[in-house]
Amino acid sequence: MTAADLPAVLALADVIHPDFPEEAAVFADRLALHPAGCFTLHGDAGAVGYVLSHPWYDGQPPQLNAVLRHPATAASTYYIHDLALLPASRKSGAAAAIVATLAAHASALQLPNMTLVAVNNSVHFWRRQGFDIVVDPELDGQLRSYDAQARFMRRELIQKKR
Structure with missing residues (x-):
């Protein structure tokens, strides 16, 4: 993704996530x-999808509509x-x-896991990608700010030693 893609990405977001x-x-x-974690998917008619991702703090998903300004130290x-x-x-396999x-x-980047907040009834998709729901009462209030079905999910990348 480049800065030139942002208008198209914003238009997609308005349609996909009203x-x-x-x-x-x-x-x-x-x-x-x-920037290495941001991509735009283009089809015959232009942009058809996007992803925004970045290193962050486990168990502390950013608030919806929050500008972070600084990378995670x-x-x-x-x-x-x-x-x-x-x-x-x-269903094209792109996701x-x-x-x-x-x-x-x-x-x-040697990060042990990936996390996200699943919305729009996407939990089944994320489970197919190896993510599991994390139950954390401390996150309940923040997740409710998305919607009642929002779930915090994690996929382990590095197997923990026993």
Whole structure:
């Protein structure tokens, strides 16, 4: 993704996530924060999807519509802020492919896991990608700010020694 893609990405976000609006500054912030974790998917008619992701703090998902301004100084997770595809592009394999790309990137950064907040009834997709729901009462209030079905999820990348 480049800065030139941001208008198209914002237009996609308005269509795909009308119940989770975020300002343009949030998208620009994520791109500036970690450009290696931001991608735009293009189809025949232009942009059809995008992903925003970056190193962050495990168990501390950023608030919805929050500008972060600074990278995580001691990141403990690779956070997927948003993975969004137009309905016609879903089931194409593009989402699973970009999750695999992000997992390889997070592993190269030596981060032990990836985390996200699943919304829009996407828990089943994320489970197929190796993510599990994390139950943490301290996150309940923040998750409710998304919607009643929002779930914090984690995928381990480094197997813990027993």
